[in-house]
Amino acid sequence: MAVVVAIDAGTTGVRSFAVDERGVPRAWAYREFPQHFPRPGWVEHDPNDIWDATVATLAEVVAQVERLGETVAALGVTNQRETAVVWSRRSGAPLHGAVVWQDRRTAARCDGLRAAGHEPLIRARTGLVLDPYFSATKLAWLLEEGGVDGGPDLAFGTVDSWLLWQLTGGVDGGVHVTDPSNASRTLLYDIDALAWSEELADLFGVPMSCLPDVRPSSGRLGMTVPSRVAGLRVPVSGIAGDQQAALFGQACFAPGMAKNTYGTGSFVLMNLGPTHPEPVPGLLTSVGWTIGEATTYVLEGSIFVTGAAIQWMRDGIGIIADASETGPLAASVPDSGGVLFVPAFTGLGSPYWDPYARGTVLGLTRGSGRAQLARAVVDSMAFETRDVVDAMQAACGTQLAELRVDGGASVMDVLCQFQADLLGVAVRRSAVKETTALGAAYLAGLAEGVWPSPDEAAASWASEATYEPALARDEADRRYATWQRAVERARDWADHTEPPPTG
Numbered sequence: 001m002a003v004v005v006a007i008d009a010g011t012t013g014v015r016s017f018a019v020d021e022r023g024v025p026r027a028w029a030y031r032e033f034p035q036h037f038p039r040p041g042w043v044e045h046d047p048n049d050i051w052d053a054t055v056a057t058l059a060e061v062v063a064q065v066e067r068l069g070e071t072v073a074a075l076g077v078t079n080q081r082e083t084a085v086v087w088s089r090r091s092g093a094p095l096h097g098a099v100v101w102q103d104r105r106t107a108a109r110c111d112g113l114r115a116a117g118h119e120p121l122i123r124a125r126t127g128l129v130l131d132p133y134f135s136a137t138k139l140a141w142l143l144e145e146g147g148v149d150g151g152p153d154l155a156f157g158t159v160d161s162w163l164l165w166q167l168t169g170g171v172d173g174g175v176h177v178t179d180p181s182n183a184s185r186t187l188l189y190d191i192d193a194l195a196w197s198e199e200l201a202d203l204f205g206v207p208m209s210c211l212p213d214v215r216p217s218s219g220r221l222g223m224t225v226p227s228r229v230a231g232l233r234v235p236v237s238g239i240a241g242d243q244q245a246a247l248f249g250q251a252c253f254a255p256g257m258a259k260n261t262y263g264t265g266s267f268v269l270m271n272l273g274p275t276h277p278e279p280v281p282g283l284l285t286s287v288g289w290t291i292g293e294a295t296t297y298v299l300e301g302s303i304f305v306t307g308a309a310i311q312w313m314r315d316g317i318g319i320i321a322d323a324s325e326t327g328p329l330a331a332s333v334p335d336s337g338g339v340l341f342v343p344a345f346t347g348l349g350s351p352y353w354d355p356y357a358r359g360t361v362l363g364l365t366r367g368s369g370r371a372q373l374a375r376a377v378v379d380s381m382a383f384e385t386r387d388v389v390d391a392m393q394a395a396c397g398t399q400l401a402e403l404r405v406d407g408g409a410s411v412m413d414v415l416c417q418f419q420a421d422l423l424g425v426a427v428r429r430s431a432v433k434e435t436t437a438l439g440a441a442y443l444a445g446l447a448e449g450v451w452p453s454p455d456e457a458a459a460s461w462a463s464e465a466t467y468e469p470a471l472a473r474d475e476a477d478r479r480y481a482t483w484q485r486a487v488e489r490a491r492d493w494a495d496h497t498e499p500p501p502t503g
Contacts, residue, residue, distance in 0.1 A: 282351025301388025
């Protein structure tokens with residue numbers, strides 16, 4: 001039996017994941033890589049660490065697949081999206097640390113561009129907001145202040161481009177490509193023309209020569225080089241940014257279907273089909289995927305901190321020893337006892353886009369303890385998701401029928417139930433947790449004939465559990481209104497001249 005292997009290059013580690021033609025997981029491996037924080041608000045990775053973790057996990061998965069007597073038909077790649085990587089075409093060496101999507105060093109530059117009146121143009125061309133989150137100001141900083149030469153030797157890409165270049169040979173013929181889902185997260189890509197925008201490249205001071213070619217999300221991109229990739233000589237045939245891949249892996253193929261991935265941050269995506277509305281305040285419009293000549297657009301709400309708040313409870317204030325304690329601790333009390341937690345450690349994302357918001361705890365009393373704070377942290381994930389879903393429903397004029405969920409925090413029953421209560425719709429948790437990798441595998445397998453159509457690729461999708469609303473609507477709305485009051489107190493808190501916080 002043939003399997004498809006997906007490389008999921010995330011923010012803290014790389015997972016390689018093999019699925020068979022029934023969509024059943026067959027092998028997997030994971031390896032973390034270091035995070036670097038050179039200054040407050042700066043977050044970097046060493047691109048070589050990402051590549052080393054990719055090689056190591058692929059070797060483990062290929063060995064497992066061979067022991068099962070199976071063969072690898074194709075590779076797919078999915079990745080943390082807005083992280084900016086620059087390297088030399090000649091030497092293959094990274095020219096600077098990768099500037100991670102969480103990095104806030106370019107907040108002042110974004111403010112300056114906004115003050116100069118450029119945001120309407122950027123919104124119209126890209127569907128995005130002017131924020132340090134995206135790649136263009138990161139690349140501009142690397143060129144202007146990071147010591148990177150913008151000459152013909154320079155190659156820029158998001159993490160998918162870096163890995164594709166390495167997988168297909170590096171300096172010995174590696175392909176320099178990306179797909180529309182990743183390109184549409186750079187502030188440099190025109191989502192209607194489906195091409196890099198010279199106008200925007202000029203605005204940000206980015207040379208067009210450094211940008212990768214944009215290819216469909218599903219289609220043969222190149223062949224792996226056996227000496228570099230665990231002895232494999234197979235096609236690399238699928239790319240998608242991690243959140244678009246998760247939407248694909250959740251089989252959200254019809255317009256109006258939506259998913260939320262609870263990871264380091266949370267990302268709510270809704271399928272818009274082949275067209276998209278005018279820019280929606282507080283939300284992002286991106287390309288979901290391109291298959292053949294057909295492009296699917298998505299509406300996205302990006303929430304900066306969800307799972308990272310659990311890490312903060314463990315590493316920052318020590319009220320839990322392990323992340324797995326969060327669900328049982330939160331579920332040990334009927335509610336948060338009036339405690340509200342706004343996890344604006346790196347500002348607020350959708351629908352607020354406030355880089356100067358800061359983390360806030362409100363409603364503490366002498367009766368507040370570990371369990372109430374843990375419950376408030378879990379509740380904040382559901383509150384933030386309702387912020388985004390309400391904005392999406394208002395923009396599209398349609399009511400969400402259900403929300404499909406995945407990601408590490410989705411294992412918590414207490415979170416999924418409260419999410420259903422707040423939204424007033426069913427929440428369905430995928431039986432396959434690694435939907436991001438599954439989506440990348442489907443895209444690659446479609447290109448190589450492992451699955452003849454997207455519907456057949458996703459025919460095996462199933463929910464592990466379904467949560468129906470149980471809280472009265474007026475009580476759910478009352479709790480949500482209290483959350484909104486808490487958010488207002490967290491907003492625009494920091495001095496605009498102080499360094500932004502570390503991601």
